[in-house]
Ligand SMILES: Nc1ncnc2c1ncn2[C@@H]1O[C@H](COP(=O)(O)OP(=O)(O)OP(=O)(O)O)[C@@H](O)[C@H]1O
């Protein structure tokens with residue numbers, strides 16, 4: 119018994135080393151801007167850089183809009199497939215997986231061909247329209263994660279029977295959506311939302327090719343031109359992502375606790 | 381015309397006819413059960429009454445109004461599901477209040493009605509709990525309260541007790557029935573449990589393969605099954621192949637012994653071999669007195685069940701099961717011995733073939 123316990127722990131340890139050592143190394147390197155002693159100078163530099171604030175807030179804003187678009191798009195779709203058209207399920211699953219199979223660079227070249235300034239819908243000709251295009255592009259990228267998260271949430275509540283119960287009590291579809299379905303897939307929705315956030319914050323290809331001032335291209339730019347600051351940025355991005363994950367856990371648990379306390 | 385009418389209702393999925401020509405007229409306040417084996421179309425029929433499925437043909441009327449194509453949320457029909465289907469994000473009280481809120485009733489009326497409903501289902505203390513904090517039986521009571529809170533015209537229940545254990549099932553079915561009587565609400569109850577249907581219903585609709593086999597009171601369905609299917613599905617029943625001798629007087633021959641079916645065998649032709657039904661409790665292991673049918677046979681099997689001794693007697697091709705009460709003074713007859721059995725002339729019933737489409 120004792121020896122067989124050792125195996126799994128060894129693997130966990132190896133995995134942890136594999137992930138943690140580079141992280142520690144990066145962190146350690148990011149502290150060495152000042153010669154001969156550890157300091158947060160690199161971080162100070164990053165936070166003092168206007169482009170960091172601007173690109174980070176730009177990406178945050180784009181991420182929030184993307185999440186909104188994703189929710190409006192995915193929740194009704196996942197609901198319809200679960201409750202009304204289960205036969206469409208394989209088709210929808212396939213479609214939602216496409217963004218994982220088709221590289222972003224191909225999607226973005228498609229966009230540029232379709233929506234360039236001489237096309238029938240010249241979305242790239244104004245910055246605002248390009249922002250919108252970027253949001254749609256990100257919504258596409260996040261689709262596999264958003265759809266799966268929401269669909270799992272729907273499965274765990276038997277959306278179909280709950281819908282019928284609400285209908286027999288006189289509820290119309292809007293009431294059912296707002297009072298029955300959304301509150302019950304809230305946690306699943308949150309995890310989809312944070313995954314979307316994490317994807318959008320770090321994305322480079324689309325933002326760069328559409329020439330938007332996003333966080334991804336900024337990180338790339340710093341990485342190519344500075345020594346210690348890229349490491350600091352990597353750590354910051356890492357912390358932000360993990361804060362998102364932690365928030366999912368917290369909100370998910372918070373709900374169950376408040377329920378139990380009632 | 382009744383309170384809830386189904387006329388020529390039919391449901392087809394692709395090439396598959398799931399409900400054929402369903403006709404039923406339910407009186408106000410009546411408790412009707414749909415009884416039948418799995419896949420016979422009980423749920424589908426119930427869902428058509430609720431409005432979750434639209435019939436492929438036929439008409440459904442509630443209180444004189446044609447609701448065949450009406451949306452479920454416009455029918456005011458209460459529904460109780462096998463899986464309870466309580467809203468997990470709402471408390472018990474909020475669940476019960478759901479339909480009233482949708483109907484925009486005033487706040488104080490909702491509060492009063494919720495308290496009243498929770499008292500009726502004997503859960504007055506549990507309004508603040510969440511569904512997952514309740515037992516299955518409690519959840520189903522809440523579901524019942526939720527469905528009844530909006531005062532539906534008809535209450536539909538689809539195997540509401542089949543997820544519960546036996547003891548709670550029995551107490552809850554008595555409660556549902558007395559609640560139904562008290563509120564005088566027209567009710568359709570789906571079950572595949574014949575004991576449940578027999579003990580609860582005013583009338584039972586026995587279904588098989590999308591067809592109505594028989595509609596009748598529990599007494600009628602149990603004692604006078606109309607078809608071979610009903611006879612075999614409801615209770616243990618002996619089915620004997622009899623050759624018709626004289627349809628008018630009811631004389632038939634079973635394994636060479638002539639007996640009389642007191643209710644006649646009208647509709648059967650001379651010389652035909654037809655299935656006939658005989659309840660185990662109608663047969664006695666003696667000659668009896670008066671005008672009874674008597675048959676000679678061999679004891680083939682004796683099963684001691686406690687208060688009851690179940691004995692199989694074989695005549696030839698046919699055999700019957702009969703039940704006798706255990707008598708400490710008399711040992712059951714040994715296997716292989718000859719025996720005479722008798723049964724009332726009216727107890728031998730001709731079975732119709734299943735109704736055609
Ligand atoms: N949406 C559907 N599409 C195709 N066939 C269906 C559909 N719903 C039900 N059926 C078929 O209709 C038949 C009757 O189903 P139904 O659910 O009414 O049976 P039931 O009597 O309620 O059975 P059970 O006791 O198992 O609940 C079954 O053979 C089923 O496969």
Ligand SMILES: [Mg+2]
Pocket residue numbers: 422423424538
């Ligand atoms: Mg069913």
